[in-house]
Amino acid sequence: MRATLLHGAGDIRVSTVPDPSLRDPRDALVRVTHACICGSDLWPYRSAPESAEGRRIGHEFLGVVEAVGGEVTRLAPGDRVIAPFMYSDGTCTHCRAGWPTSCIAGGFWGGDDTFGRLVDGGQGEYVRVPLADGTLVPVPEETDPKLDPALLSLSDVMGTGHHAAVSARVRQGGTVAVVGDGAVGLCGVLAARRLGAARIIALSRHDDRWRLAEHFGATDRVDERDPVEAAAQVRDMTAGVGVDSALECVGTRQAFDTAVEIARPGGAIGYVGVPQDLVERRAEIPLRLMFERNLTLSGGLAPARAYLPDLLADVLAGSLDPGPVFDLVLPLAEAADGYRAMAERTAVKVLLTP
Amino acid sequence: MRATLLHGAGDIRVSTVPDPSLRDPRDALVRVTHACICGSDLWPYRSAPESAEGRRIGHEFLGVVEAVGGEVTRLAPGDRVIAPFMYSDGTCTHCRAGWPTSCIAGGFWGGDDTFGRLVDGGQGEYVRVPLADGTLVPVPEETDPKLDPALLSLSDVMGTGHHAAVSARVRQGGTVAVVGDGAVGLCGVLAARRLGAARIIALSRHDDRWRLAEHFGATDRVDERDPVEAAAQVRDMTAGVGVDSALECVGTRQAFDTAVEIARPGGAIGYVGVPQDLVERRAEIPLRLMFERNLTLSGGLAPARAYLPDLLADVLAGSLDPGPVFDLVLPLAEAADGYRAMAERTAVKVLLTP
Numbered sequence: 001m002r003a004t005l006l007h008g009a010g011d012i013r014v015s016t017v018p019d020p021s022l023r024d025p026r027d028a029l030v031r032v033t034h035a036c037i038c039g040s041d042l043w044p045y046r047s048a049p050e051s052a053e054g055r056r057i058g059h060e061f062l063g064v065v066e067a068v069g070g071e072v073t074r075l076a077p078g079d080r081v082i083a084p085f086m087y088s089d090g091t092c093t094h095c096r097a098g099w100p101t102s103c104i105a106g107g108f109w110g111g112d113d114t115f116g117r118l119v120d121g122g123q124g125e126y127v128r129v130p131l132a133d134g135t136l137v138p139v140p141e142e143t144d145p146k147l148d149p150a151l152l153s154l155s156d157v158m159g160t161g162h163h164a165a166v167s168a169r170v171r172q173g174g175t176v177a178v179v180g181d182g183a184v185g186l187c188g189v190l191a192a193r194r195l196g197a198a199r200i201i202a203l204s205r206h207d208d209r210w211r212l213a214e215h216f217g218a219t220d221r222v223d224e225r226d227p228v229e230a231a232a233q234v235r236d237m238t239a240g241v242g243v244d245s246a247l248e249c250v251g252t253r254q255a256f257d258t259a260v261e262i263a264r265p266g267g268a269i270g271y272v273g274v275p276q277d278l279v280e281r282r283a284e285i286p287l288r289l290m291f292e293r294n295l296t297l298s299g300g301l302a303p304a305r306a307y308l309p310d311l312l313a314d315v316l317a318g319s320l321d322p323g324p325v326f327d328l329v330l331p332l333a334e335a336a337d338g339y340r341a342m343a344e345r346t347a348v349k350v351l352l353t354p
Numbered sequence: 355m356r357a358t359l360l361h362g363a364g365d366i367r368v369s370t371v372p373d374p375s376l377r378d379p380r381d382a383l384v385r386v387t388h389a390c391i392c393g394s395d396l397w398p399y400r401s402a403p404e405s406a407e408g409r410r411i412g413h414e415f416l417g418v419v420e421a422v423g424g425e426v427t428r429l430a431p432g433d434r435v436i437a438p439f440m441y442s443d444g445t446c447t448h449c450r451a452g453w454p455t456s457c458i459a460g461g462f463w464g465g466d467d468t469f470g471r472l473v474d475g476g477q478g479e480y481v482r483v484p485l486a487d488g489t490l491v492p493v494p495e496e497t498d499p500k501l502d503p504a505l506l507s508l509s510d511v512m513g514t515g516h517h518a519a520v521s522a523r524v525r526q527g528g529t530v531a532v533v534g535d536g537a538v539g540l541c542g543v544l545a546a547r548r549l550g551a552a553r554i555i556a557l558s559r560h561d562d563r564w565r566l567a568e569h570f571g572a573t574d575r576v577d578e579r580d581p582v583e584a585a586a587q588v589r590d591m592t593a594g595v596g597v598d599s600a601l602e603c604v605g606t607r608q609a610f611d612t613a614v615e616i617a618r619p620g621g622a623i624g625y626v627g628v629p630q631d632l633v634e635r636r637a638e639i640p641l642r643l644m645f646e647r648n649l650t651l652s653g654g655l656a657p658a659r660a661y662l663p664d665l666l667a668d669v670l671a672g673s674l675d676p677g678p679v680f681d682l683v684l685p686l687a688e689a690a691d692g693y694r695a696m697a698e699r700t701a702v703k704v705l706l707t708p
Contacts, residue, residue, distance in 0.1 A: 289635060
């Protein structure tokens, strides 16, 4: 089959790799119909060491079940399924507590499973899905193909934006600011609206992204480039008080500091951008200010699998449509162009069709 | 009057200072009947620069109203009152939202008020209390003098332990660990029991403090000195899962790291120790691990004033008694001995009687 391989910084190729097959009775084999590129794929895309062999990449996909192992009971060939960005068994103590991203048997697409066997990346024609019953969520009805981008967004980006909003304790009538106007930030805006926020301030310097933020429910814009000045503007817009909920959807120190600066005393920061600017996995954060203001910091790897049923119901009901975050559709063969477009910010998020 | 002054590291003296008087129509003048020394007083006690003049210190007191300004409506001379560890107006946007520690007009005992006028420290014979209606909580009935330590604890230490537990989202039936066996940690144990935790693991290396922790409701002890090994023991005690709620009641990097290490995925850390080990008000925290495990960090300066009515009701009802955290009672004149005893850990918490 054809699959995307990362060979080094800026070096993405679509190559022929071994066809996957069932290797465990809990596996499913899925033919990918829609995949995409994540903002988090850009971190290795920008920094990966050179590799002749390359490594699989991609962790968001929609597809059709082709075959299932003997222990799979909830899925059958022909089912259309959404894959969250990690696989998980759905039965361990962490899964049952609502944290499938900490599943004891789970893991990431494109890595090895607990038996050391390759798990395909999401940007390819087929994926062997471990722990299929726990991982995959079937789409329970025929849907208009126009809904496909929205369904695909539930793999990661919409669940992650939702996690930012939930972690930031967005409530009915609350005041929210979203730091980051990438696809996750835009989904954060949509999630905040869905949770009933009365005011949603988007920090957005790009006119096209601001238009999408507005479409998703943003009520106010701050387009200032300087982060200190941007924070000051948010504070001015909230009568000096700050926002109830700050969504940090980037992962950089600067975005983190901005979120801290704009949250009101007792407010919450929901952070979902993979933390950058680390030294030995540690970040320097303005803890003294957070302590004085009683800010809550919550978030992390979004439990997309746990959120999927609720968000899917809303997509199917027509009340939630994150689909417009995909502003460029390319065939899988042109994945390299997709990465370039996202890295250069000429596209918000790229959908790939194998 | 006599009041405690800090003249430099290790140099505490009780001296004669000007008698306070009403200086604002919202002031009350309070005769202090009970004061105490806080773990947070030990930070300046250990590090303050030399000062011939000295600076006022102490922020916890119980007393009797002697006089009130013309705009004070909720208090009258003769009222017994509890002072939380900061003063606040009770009416600004932050007070109304439940965060009196962020009161726009509020501040700390021993500093200057918003008009630049000295506010007495709590360790003295009298205190001029700004914004008295918002700040002071009257004790509504005659009480047994045996309750005085419990009432005094509501100034700070019990409210702070409670804040750690609330911030760590302690719930009925939950599993909790408390890092720090000082007075705040011990109150954290008591607060966790009050909130219904089923299991409370105290990290305590001192037998006498462990006995108090057990009296307050701790169910399990870890007495290991090495923090990595202590964390490993907590994880072993929870079948490798970690605790739902970790209370960080120290403020050091080591205590913070321990709390992160022992929290289960999706768990919460309530931190109330004033953060130490900072560089330019920033701390290096293990953010990558927190992100992977979806840990929530919450806490800060406890809104003791906001918690006071509920905790006071329980003290008066006899269902809450933090009084035993005071294990040494000294006259105000011997405050220096009290500081020494707490710094050398021969006392958990010292009560001073002017």
